[in-house]
Amino acid sequence: MANMKFLCDSKRCIECNGCVTACKNENEVEWGVNRRRVVTLNDGEPGETSISVACMHCSDAPCMAVCPTDCFYKTDDGIVLHNKDICIGCGYCLFACPFGAPQFPSSSAFGERGKMDKCTFCAGGPEEDNSPEEYAKYGANRIAEGKLPMCAELCSTKALLAGDANDVSDIFRERVVYRGHNDGAWAMEEELAYDATQPKA
Amino acid sequence: MRLTKRDQDTSTAQTGLGLSRRHFLRNTSIATGGVAAASFLAPGMIQQAEASKSAVHSSPVDVKRTICSHCSVGCGVYAEVQNGVWTGQEPAFDHPFNLGGHCAKGAALREHGHGERRLKYPMKLVDGKWQKVTWEQAIDEIGDKMQAIREESGPDSVYWLGSAKFNNEQAYLFRKFAALWGTNNVDHQARICHSTTVAGVANTWGYGAMTNSFNDIHNCKSIILIGANPAEAHPVSLQHIFRAKERNKAHIICVDPRFTRTAAHANEYIRIRPGSDVAFIWGLLWHIFENGWEDKQFIAQRVYGMDKIRTEVANWTPAEVESVTGVPEEQMRQAAKSLADNRPGTVIWCMGGTQHTTGNNNTRAYCILMLALGNMGKAGGGTNIFRGHDNVQGATDLGVLSHTLPGYYGLTDGAWKHWSKVWDLDFEWVKSRFDQSVYRTLKPMNNSGIPVSRWIDGVLENKKNIDQNDNLRAMVYWGHAVNSQTRGVEMKTAMEKLELMVIVDPYPTHAAVMHDKKDGVYLLPATTQFETYGSVTASNRSIQWRDKVIEPLFESKPDHIIMHKFAVKLGFDEQLFKNISISNEEPLIEDITREFNRGMWTVGYTGQSPERIKEHQQNWHTFNETSLKGEGGPADGEYYGMPWPCWGTPEMRHPGTPILYDTSKSVAEGGLPFRARYGVEHEGTNILAEGSFTKGSEIKDGYPEFSAELLKKLGWWSDLTQEEQLAADGKNWKTDMSGGIQRVAIKHGCAPFGNAKARAIVWTFPDQVPLHREPLYSNRRDLVSKYPTFDDAESIYRLPTLYKSIQAKDVSTDFPIILTSGRLVEYEGGGEETRSNPWLAELQQEMFVEVNPSDANTLGFKNGDDVWLIGPEGGRIKIKALITPRVDKGVAFLPFHFGGQFQGKDLTSKYPEGSAPYVTGEAANTAMTYGYDPVTVMQETKVSLCRIEKATA
Amino acid sequence: ADKASEAKVSGFAGAEYWRVIKDGNEGTSQVKGIEAGVLINVEGEYWRHLRNKWVSPYGAYALLGVLCTLLIFYLIVGQKKLDHPRTNKKIKRWSQLDRANHWTVAILFITLALTGLSLLYGKFFLKGLLGDSIWGNYIALCKILHNYLGPLFMLALLIMIVRWLKHNFFNATDLRWFIKGGGIFGNAHPSAGFLNGGEKVWFWLLTFGGVTISISGLILDFPLFGQTREIMQWSNIIHAVSSLILIAASFGHIYIGTAGTEGALEGMTTGYVDESWAKQHHDLWYEEKKTKSTNEPM
Numbered sequence A: 001m002a003n004m005k006f007l008c009d010s011k012r013c014i015e016c017n018g019c020v021t022a023c024k025n026e027n028e029v030e031w032g033v034n035r036r037r038v039v040t041l042n043d044g045e046p047g048e049t050s051i052s053v054a055c056m057h058c059s060d061a062p063c064m065a066v067c068p069t070d071c072f073y074k075t076d077d078g079i080v081l082h083n084k085d086i087c088i089g090c091g092y093c094l095f096a097c098p099f100g101a102p103q104f105p106s107s108s109a110f111g112e113r114g115k116m117d118k119c120t121f122c123a124g125g126p127e128e129d130n131s132p133e134e135y136a137k138y139g140a141n142r143i144a145e146g147k148l149p150m151c152a153e154l155c156s157t158k159a160l161l162a163g164d165a166n167d168v169s170d171i172f173r174e175r176v177v178y179r180g181h182n183d184g185a186w187a188m189e190e191e192l193a194y195d196a197t198q199p200k201a
Numbered sequence B: 001m002r003l004t005k006r007d008q009d010t011s012t013a014q015t016g017l018g019l020s021r022r023h024f025l026r027n028t029s030i031a032t033g034g035v036a037a038a039s040f041l042a043p044g045m046i047q048q049a050e051a052s053k054s055a056v057h058s059s060p061v062d063v064k065r066t067i068c069s070h071c072s073v074g075c076g077v078y079a080e081v082q083n084g085v086w087t088g089q090e091p092a093f094d095h096p097f098n099l100g101g102h103c104a105k106g107a108a109l110r111e112h113g114h115g116e117r118r119l120k121y122p123m124k125l126v127d128g129k130w131q132k133v134t135w136e137q138a139i140d141e142i143g144d145k146m147q148a149i150r151e152e153s154g155p156d157s158v159y160w161l162g163s164a165k166f167n168n169e170q171a172y173l174f175r176k177f178a179a180l181w182g183t184n185n186v187d188h189q190a191r192i193c194h195s196t197t198v199a200g201v202a203n204t205w206g207y208g209a210m211t212n213s214f215n216d217i218h219n220c221k222s223i224i225l226i227g228a229n230p231a232e233a234h235p236v237s238l239q240h241i242f243r244a245k246e247r248n249k250a251h252i253i254c255v256d257p258r259f260t261r262t263a264a265h266a267n268e269y270i271r272i273r274p275g276s277d278v279a280f281i282w283g284l285l286w287h288i289f290e291n292g293w294e295d296k297q298f299i300a301q302r303v304y305g306m307d308k309i310r311t312e313v314a315n316w317t318p319a320e321v322e323s324v325t326g327v328p329e330e331q332m333r334q335a336a337k338s339l340a341d342n343r344p345g346t347v348i349w350c351m352g353g354t355q356h357t358t359g360n361n362n363t364r365a366y367c368i369l370m371l372a373l374g375n376m377g378k379a380g381g382g383t384n385i386f387r388g389h390d391n392v393q394g395a396t397d398l399g400v401l402s403h404t405l406p407g408y409y410g411l412t413d414g415a416w417k418h419w420s421k422v423w424d425l426d427f428e429w430v431k432s433r434f435d436q437s438v439y440r441t442l443k444p445m446n447n448s449g450i451p452v453s454r455w456i457d458g459v460l461e462n463k464k465n466i467d468q469n470d471n472l473r474a475m476v477y478w479g480h481a482v483n484s485q486t487r488g489v490e491m492k493t494a495m496e497k498l499e500l501m502v503i504v505d506p507y508p509t510h511a512a513v514m515h516d517k518k519d520g521v522y523l524l525p526a527t528t529q530f531e532t533y534g535s536v537t538a539s540n541r542s543i544q545w546r547d548k549v550i551e552p553l554f555e556s557k558p559d560h561i562i563m564h565k566f567a568v569k570l571g572f573d574e575q576l577f578k579n580i581s582i583s584n585e586e587p588l589i590e591d592i593t594r595e596f597n598r599g600m601w602t603v604g605y606t607g608q609s610p611e612r613i614k615e616h617q618q619n620w621h622t623f624n625e626t627s628l629k630g631e632g633g634p635a636d637g638e639y640y641g642m643p644w645p646c647w648g649t650p651e652m653r654h655p656g657t658p659i660l661y662d663t664s665k666s667v668a669e670g671g672l673p674f675r676a677r678y679g680v681e682h683e684g685t686n687i688l689a690e691g692s693f694t695k696g697s698e699i700k701d702g703y704p705e706f707s708a709e710l711l712k713k714l715g716w717w718s719d720l721t722q723e724e725q726l727a728a729d730g731k732n733w734k735t736d737m738s739g740g741i742q743r744v745a746i747k748h749g750c751a752p753f754g755n756a757k758a759r760a761i762v763w764t765f766p767d768q769v770p771l772h773r774e775p776l777y778s779n780r781r782d783l784v785s786k787y788p789t790f791d792d793a794e795s796i797y798r799l800p801t802l803y804k805s806i807q808a809k810d811v812s813t814d815f816p817i818i819l820t821s822g823r824l825v826e827y828e829g830g831g832e833e834t835r836s837n838p839w840l841a842e843l844q845q846e847m848f849v850e851v852n853p854s855d856a857n858t859l860g861f862k863n864g865d866d867v868w869l870i871g872p873e874g875g876r877i878k879i880k881a882l883i884t885p886r887v888d889k890g891v892a893f894l895p896f897h898f899g900g901q902f903q904g905k906d907l908t909s910k911y912p913e914g915s916a917p918y919v920t921g922e923a924a925n926t927a928m929t930y931g932y933d934p935v936t937v938m939q940e941t942k943v944s945l946c947r948i949e950k951a952t953a
Numbered sequence C: 001a002d003k004a005s006e007a008k009v010s011g012f013a014g015a016e017y018w019r020v021i022k023d024g025n026e027g028t029s030q031v032k033g034i035e036a037g038v039l040i041n042v043e044g045e046y047w048r049h050l051r052n053k054w055v056s057p058y059g060a061y062a063l064l065g066v067l068c069t070l071l072i073f074y075l076i077v078g079q080k081k082l083d084h085p086r087t088n089k090k091i092k093r094w095s096q097l098d099r100a101n102h103w104t105v106a107i108l109f110i111t112l113a114l115t116g117l118s119l120l121y122g123k124f125f126l127k128g129l130l131g132d133s134i135w136g137n138y139i140a141l142c143k144i145l146h147n148y149l150g151p152l153f154m155l156a157l158l159i160m161i162v163r164w165l166k167h168n169f170f171n172a173t174d175l176r177w178f179i180k181g182g183g184i185f186g187n188a189h190p191s192a193g194f195l196n197g198g199e200k201v202w203f204w205l206l207t208f209g210g211v212t213i214s215i216s217g218l219i220l221d222f223p224l225f226g227q228t229r230e231i232m233q234w235s236n237i238i239h240a241v242s243s244l245i246l247i248a249a250s251f252g253h254i255y256i257g258t259a260g261t262e263g264a265l266e267g268m269t270t271g272y273v274d275e276s277w278a279k280q281h282h283d284l285w286y287e288e289k290k291t292k293s294t295n296e297p298m
């Protein structure tokens, strides 16, 4: 089975926010909830660097570990999904997530945050694949259609890569060869050995 | 950092008028329970509601091929439609320009299918209130008023402001429409966008367009970006730039007053003072000439006038360059050297160069740099001028301009006769539509009309000073926001003086709200380009076909149908549509394409028949990603979109010209020399090419443009068929409607437009050699006397135009900060469309000004504070301060996409109900000032002065 | 090791940037929201570690430990009976208001404890037991109850603290009471006033613990003031630790109030205690009461 991962090539990411609106478009995520965001460091100064982040679908997912309701589950493709029916909107997953991926439609008195929403790797949720119910709760299920995440597919500069960890690191390795250095990758390292100087395991 | 509001929540504010995919699915899951479905749909949506009611989730998916409408990159899109609802957008991996990629705007395109904030039906202002009217009533009332104005003041008192958002067919029809109404008071965005490029570049070597393509950038070894920020304005182009950077190790230099997102990805960033581009380029050339790095052979064979440039450049010593531009000698030398060492290289420029009183000087200077380096006419070289709107190239080519007819034929009687012939109309009748009086030296028919940048002066200027009968009394804003033009305060006065304002747009726009008029304003809902179809020309001159994705939303109508309605009302529909079939009020798009195919010989829009364009559209996957050449398939050997010039008739199947002036290919394969446009000699010197010619040319030297006469002289006349001879006799390559002259020239390996040198000097322009001149509002008073602006002019494009008298006033103590403006990736133009798209609006919620930390400290405000920015002509805008080192000390930057607020007043409540954009803000141009390029009347939006104060209340 | 804590960038624009990010330094983002500009939530891992590796298991050990101790104690020592038979003379000990206040606090506390513990431990056994759908509803109810009752508890507790403060100042008697170990073992009955040293400890534990729980709870309950994740994480840890301590302590209190001591519960249910009980457990108060009662009608 595949092991799905994202990699953002920060040498190419230009903070065009294409990935962000692509996600809105594909999943009709409401105003205020952003499954993906682009973070820029040193904005406006030499060394300005942007990285697109969403849920990284961690191997040993912190969100999963802290969720009081145990609503997360992992697919065979290594995608971390969750069941909105069980979610109580406590926010613990957001506290734990290294990447700030979980999002909440609101944050009002008495901890009423609504159901947590996060990047699904465009793989929907526990409902029947591509059913209207699944779309309403989780957005698109591109994986079931044999497609890859919309954000990566629409990335303007091909900075954002998504797919099986091996394929993604192959693509990046090719760039590394051209560049002559392996700067720029942003991913979960243990999955993506993209150091071109080292043979692929 | 950008500023955002915390508490904006649109989910509750939604009116639920458009149809989203969620709605769609909600509908389908309640399949037959139509009542529930209809409850969230307004009356205007019934059609869609009906369509979706019967839809089931699994209803068949219809995939349309269309093109993003937000910039000139021309990214391809697959739109998925189910039962008439736009339910999905898929990446077009096989599209040669974007290979599936999109920036924020392109990735949010499907929102056009929701259109929640659209103008839903025709409206009219009655006693300060918006009232719904029918199309018939609106057209009737407007038409009557226009006829009345025409009777009293002549046709020139109605202004037809068109759009780069039109597809080619609508653009062409619009220009023809204005012509048949009888005026040259017609224009569009190109005027305030790349007009100085078009003029400067065309006058240098023939055509004023991007010479190569985004894809060809793969071949560059060096890239100098000057006054361009493609990371925000043409994001997908970075895909190609990165390829050059990674695979070719191309050296990228970014020259800009701001450290832009593009600069962040360049190898080298050079900060210049706004408005000092000519000085900068001369500074580079100083080192190039000094070290003999120029391409001497190229200059000798293909460039005229470089000596005069050398003389001027000699004045630009490193010290002088540093004083004027702020760039130190070593950095200049390094930059010059890396351009010289890494050839071929390209220059990419955009608004940072064009929007100046010296705009045409800038653009010519950039060209001269590339000529000196011998980078022209080569893969990996060229002047890659990134154009603006999705179809600004097409709308320019098709002449939605006040100074020319389609195809840059100009406004001479000859030009009118040519087009009258194409239109199959009697020239005398066309002429009779115009005001026949002579103003100054010209009749309005042969004189450039008022440009969009100055329509306000057309209203406000004393009519005795205008070269037409009367002031402008009616304005038609047809796909053009007004917050994109400067002098907002005077604009408000002008609007209030107008008797009739007609806004034809999918959105109400800032124009609907910024004035205090009580009546005389009409809003007519146009569709977007996804509710119609036709061809569109990308920046690289490729022509692409768009499918219709969805039926018009609400009561909106495509522009060509609205034009038909007006033509019927105004009584010239028979002439306008003489050879264009109409069904159900809709002029047939393909007939329009074929009509301009018959007339556009100058720029080679003649070979791209609708059938050929559609064939390319259906075969995106067959074109090479770098060369754009078709590899196999039905378009084998042709270049994608047949980048113009695509010579001759469609039957000739010319492949298009992927790289202009490339002599390594034969003309038949898309090669070209420089155009012979200015005769054969100048001041006794030959200006035709010497020893340089395209591959396979039978004339192994320069030659003038082709005409029947020349063919006869060369003994090639007999190569024409009988019919061709009949049509071509007495004609030239531009006016021979049989295409025979072009065909025969190409058959002999020659370019129909001749083979000349590029001219580094333009003797028909105010500055023969491009000169540095200080902007009208300069804070470098020491330089003003040394590099003064032009003298005031009595009449440019019908209007008196001020230069020195404005520059003479020193306002730099009260307005010490240099003000420039430009783009944000999420929004486009005046921003009405994109600020009404929640997926985009969420990302930019506040109008702001970028200020350097040091200035902010001195002026006493912090990041996120409200400030007043005040221009020297009195415009004041209340905005947020964004403190960032992105701008230099003493420089401030404004994005210009905001509207819906005016000098501290929020105008949201003045929009027709439910049509206010999600985000409003002060328009930058409320504070922007006077200043126009003397050749094209480009407005000076890239450099002015201002004062910034902390807002207390 | 937690793999996510190794989430890393490799050669990401150089080591300097990695350091900046690892430090949790903030960049900028067009996406708004609290901390949208933070690329890596550095504290998140720390919090997870604290909560999942320390608070949760040790909390469980502590609770179970206390329960077991009480059970063993009960089995060995049994209920502390009245030394003297009841006189059936009732002495007023808790007013109606006192009792209402106590039981409000008690019921709320127990509800909060049960719902809170469900949040902390429920998924380990209840989820499997109940099945997804019942579990989902149950835990949602827990969260709602917990979040809405929490502030009520806080109010009730505050009233209790104010009203009972006067009984709870420590004095020399309490010191002696402690020295004698509260008379847990054997038959010694150290002197005590209205409340004995142990009860006062419970009171103060509750006061300080309750306030800590309340404040941390309010921070968690009202995420409206742009609290950063770091603040929320610390609040959560403090909340959980202090509530676990209190829960453990409450076991002791409840034990003493019910199975542990004969006759104690009456005071909190009826308001009156038997004279014998009063004499045995709160002799000083009994004396005082007696002298007073001669003057006061009961």
Ligand SMILES: Nc1nc2c(c(=O)[nH]1)N[C@H]1C(S)=C(S)[C@@H](COP(=O)(O)OP(=O)(O)OC[C@H]3O[C@@H](n4cnc5c(=O)[nH]c(N)nc54)[C@H](O)[C@@H]3O)O[C@H]1N2
Residues within 6 Å of the ligand: B070, B071, B072, B193, B194, B226, B227, B228, B229, B230, B232, B233, B234, B255, B256, B257, B258, B260, B272, B273, B274, B275, B276, B277, B349, B350, B351, B352, B353, B386, B387, B388, B389, B820, B821, B822, B823, B824, B825, B826, B827, B828, B829, B942, B943
């Ligand atoms: N997102 C987005 N994309 C767009 C558009 C949009 O509105 N939004 N509009 C489209 C259109 S119509 C156009 S024309 C293009 C424009 O595209 P660009 O011209 O690339 O965009 P701008 O931001 O207007 O200007 C570019 C740069 O010029 C710099 N500049 C300012 N003054 C000077 C100067 O004196 N000299 C030099 N060398 N540089 C200077 C500014 O700092 C700015 O970074 O973008 C197109 N694409």
Ligand SMILES: Nc1nc2c(c(=O)[nH]1)N[C@H]1C(S)=C(S)[C@@H](COP(=O)(O)OP(=O)(O)OC[C@H]3O[C@@H](n4cnc5c(=O)[nH]c(N)nc54)[C@H](O)[C@@H]3O)O[C@H]1N2
Residues within 6 Å of the ligand: B163, B165, B166, B189, B190, B192, B193, B194, B351, B355, B388, B389, B478, B479, B480, B481, B482, B483, B484, B485, B504, B505, B506, B507, B509, B526, B527, B528, B529, B559, B821, B822, B823, B828, B829, B830, B831, B832, B833, B896, B924, B925, B928, B941, B942
């Ligand atoms: N200060 C400052 N001012 C500037 C600039 C700058 O850099 N700084 N840049 C200048 C430049 S380069 C340009 S190009 C202009 C751009 O400025 P504008 O062209 O005024 O900006 P847009 O908002 O793109 O205008 C297009 C309008 O067409 C409408 N529209 C969209 N599709 C259609 C259609 O199919 N039919 C019709 N009828 N209407 C449609 C949109 O709703 C929108 O109102 O601004 C110029 N002004």
Ligand code: HEM
Residues within 6 Å of the ligand: C093, C102, C105, C106, C107, C109, C110, C194, C195, C198, C199, C200, C202, C203, C206, C250, C253, C254, C257, C258, C264, C265, C266, C267, C268
């Ligand atoms: C079923 C559970 C409980 C029972 C049976 C119980 C019983 C009692 C009894 C009998 C007394 C009176 C002792 C006396 O008269 O000296 C008492 C006092 C008290 N109870 Fe409880 N109680 C329970 C739960 C709680 C809880 C949950 C709290 C607090 C959160 C609490 C806080 C107190 C306090 C503060 C006092 C006053 C005496 C003191 O300071 O110890 N009780 N309780």
Ligand code: HEM
Residues within 6 Å of the ligand: A068, A090, A111, C051, C109, C112, C113, C115, C116, C117, C119, C120, C143, C146, C147, C149, C150, C151, C153, C154, C213, C214, C215, C216, C217, C218, C220, C221, C236, C239, C240, C243, C244, C246, C247
């Ligand atoms: C002012 C009173 C209180 C408030 C406002 C409050 C609020 C909260 C909140 C907001 C949470 C986070 C859970 C969620 O949002 O779903 C929480 C968790 C919790 N609370 Fe309370 N609470 C209060 C009192 C108590 C008391 C009295 C106890 C125990 C006796 C308690 C025990 C717990 C426990 C065990 C958790 C779970 C911690 C974890 O899972 O890490 N709370 N509380």
Ligand code: SF4
Residues within 6 Å of the ligand: A008, A012, A013, A014, A015, A016, A017, A018, A019, A020, A038, A050, A051, A052, A154, A155, A156, A157, A158, A159, A160, B102, B103
């Ligand atoms: S679309 Fe690609 S380049 Fe643009 S912000 Fe997202 S990751 Fe970066």
Ligand code: SF4
Residues within 6 Å of the ligand: A054, A055, A056, A057, A058, A061, A062, A063, A064, A080, A093, A096, A097, A098, A099, A100, A101, A102, A118, C004
């Ligand atoms: S939500 Fe956060 S912790 Fe959970 S898998 Fe995604 S990135 Fe990892």
Ligand code: SF4
Residues within 6 Å of the ligand: A063, A066, A067, A068, A069, A070, A071, A072, A082, A086, A087, A088, A089, A090, A091, A092, A093, A094, A102, A116
């Ligand atoms: S918010 Fe929902 S998903 Fe996140 S930890 Fe709480 S219950 Fe689990």
Ligand code: SF4
Residues within 6 Å of the ligand: A022, A023, A024, A026, A027, A035, A036, A054, A118, A119, A120, A121, A122, A123, A149, A150, A151, A152
């Ligand atoms: S994978 Fe899908 S859900 Fe996740 S950020 Fe990308 S588009 Fe959004």
Ligand code: SF4
Residues within 6 Å of the ligand: B068, B069, B070, B071, B072, B073, B074, B075, B098, B101, B102, B103, B104, B105, B106, B107, B233, B234, B235, B236, B237
């Ligand atoms: S706006 Fe331009 S770059 Fe962005 S998707 Fe559209 S065409 Fe492509």
Ligand SMILES: [Mo]
Residues within 6 Å of the ligand: B189, B192, B193, B194, B387, B388, B389
């Ligand atoms: Mo433009």
